[in-house]
Every structure is written in structure tokens, then in C-alpha cells.
Amino acid sequence: MMGVIFDFNGTLFFDGEQQERAWRLFAREAFGKEISDGEFRECVHGRNNDFTMQHLAGKALSARQVDEYVEEKETIYRRLCREDAARFHLALGAEELLDELRERGIPRTIATASRRGNVDFYIESFRLERWFDVEKLVYDDGTILGKPAPDFYLRAAETLGLEPKNCIVFEDAVSGLRAAAAAGAGKVIAVAPEERREAFERMPEVYEVIPNFHEFDRLLLRE
Incomplete structure (x- = not known):
């Protein structure tokens, strides 16, 4: 898993x-x-x-x-x-995927370059506690080297008690995709609109590109 x-x-x-x-x-x-x-x-x-x-x-x-x-x-x-x-809502298909991860007991967290003030804003606005242990979210607390360094994803994997190679990472930014790959993530998936698909598909770090979470292949969770 x-x-x-x-x-x-x-x-x-x-x-x-x-x-x-x-x-x-x-x-x-x-x-x-x-x-x-x-x-x-x-x-x-x-x-x-x-x-x-x-x-x-x-x-x-x-x-x-x-x-x-x-x-x-x-x-x-x-x-x-x-x-x-x-437009103040989670991405298309996100809630369904998060519900499924919770129901299947699949370890999950967030690794964001946002600071605590915005993280608290998101937790309150989107009720993220439904899906995540909000005390263990990884954010910019001033101690983590920023993306594209791998540190955010190394720490996130550590909080899950997993090796990075046993983690799937979803990202939308070039620096974040490179950070996940540098951390040794097992699968790095770009979430991007159609106009950015080709550019991301050319990146060797990217396993696949999806426009939304409805398109994510759940079979990858079993590898």
C-alpha cells in the first residue's frame, strides 16, 4: 500500500x-x-x-x-x-479521493509551502480535519528548506512513517515536482490543465499528468 x-x-x-x-x-x-x-x-x-x-x-x-x-x-x-x-472549494474530485483514502486507511498528509496562517485558514474553510491529522501537516514553519529541495517531501514521508519510495506525490509546480523526485517519491503526479500537460509530460520526474482527481488511477494505491 x-x-x-x-x-x-x-x-x-x-x-x-x-x-x-x-x-x-x-x-x-x-x-x-x-x-x-x-x-x-x-x-x-x-x-x-x-x-x-x-x-x-x-x-x-x-x-x-x-x-x-x-x-x-x-x-x-x-x-x-x-x-x-x-471558486473557493477543493479541486474537482478531491473530496471523493480523500473520502476513499480515509475509508481505506491509506496514510496521507499535505506538504505545502504555505505558512501557518494560511494553513489554519484552509483547515477552517475546507474542514480538512475530516481527512487529515491537521497537527501533522507539513508547512513552511521556517525550518524547512524550500522546494525544489526535497526537504518538504522527506519530512512528509517521515510523518507518515513511510519511505519516500512508498509515497505518491501530487504537485502542480515545477519546483514541487522536482522536490518530490529529489526526495525519491515512488510516483510523482502532476495536476495540471490541458495547456500545461505537454510541458509536464516532457519532465522525466513526472509519472503522469492528470487534469483533476477523477482521472487518478486508484490501482496505483495498491503497488
Whole structure:
């Protein structure tokens, strides 16, 4: 039996538009900076907050400065999520898969670059305690090297009591897919819209690409 590790943003919760709007609004307000599309892909998407904030600032920042900037950005982000009620839900097929994992007793957790404030926001909004031990979720607590380093997924596998090779990882970001592969995950599955499928299929780290969780082959859980 395999364990399952989920990235969250862009994987279990399709919040790409809200995240991008929040980052662009924040960068404009805090630094007077416009983020290019390429810069967003390379320096924001899937990266931890320390890396992104120091990139946007163009200089080293203290931990306190990073925390203050992060809270500004996340306040914007959470407001945008609440305002977009039509899209404020888990990804297509996610609840059904999570119900099945729970019923079958399959080990599962989340490994997200989000910080505690957003993790608490997600737990409350989506009632994640229905499917996860919320005290053991892996998030950016300031002690874990960010993706594409393997540390998030190594720790997640450890919390499940499994070797990474016995885990399936769901991810949506290049940095996260590489992190999962570097950790030695048994299967690395990209969750992506059709327009990104071809690019992800070319990545040697990716076992398969699915548009939503209805398309996930449950037989992989038995390997």
C-alpha cells in the first residue's frame, strides 16, 4: 500500500488566479514593482516566501521583515479568496479521493509551502480535519528548506512513517515536482490543465499528468 502526499495550492485547491493577483497587488503596493510572467513562474510559483520576498525586495531581509511582508500579502490573498466564493472549494474530485483514502486507511498528509496562517485558514474553510491529522501537516514553519529541495517531501514521508519510495506525490509546480523526485517519491503526479500537460509530460520526474482527481488511477494505491 502506498501513502499519499498532496501539495495544496494549485493541487488540492486551485487558487492560482487569487495567488497571482495577490502577489502582483502586494509587489506593487510594497515595492512599486510589476512582476513579469516569467518572473512569476521562476521566482514565485512553488517557491517559499523567504526566497520570493528577498527577490522582490532586491536585498536580504531579516526574518521579521519577511514575516511582516508575508502577512501583508496573505491578508490580500485571503480577502480575494473570500470574495471569489464560486471558486473557493477543493479541486474537482478531491473530496471523493480523500473520502476513499480515509475509508481505506491509506496514510496521507499535505506538504505545502504555505505558512501557518494560511494553513489554519484552509483547515477552517475546507474542514480538512475530516481527512487529515491537521497537527501533522507539513508547512513552511521556517525550518524547512524550500522546494525544489526535497526537504518538504522527506519530512512528509517521515510523518507518515513511510519511505519516500512508498509515497505518491501530487504537485502542480515545477519546483514541487522536482522536490518530490529529489526526495525519491515512488510516483510523482502532476495536476495540471490541458495547456500545461505537454510541458509536464516532457519532465522525466513526472509519472503522469492528470487534469483533476477523477482521472487518478486508484490501482496505483495498491503497488
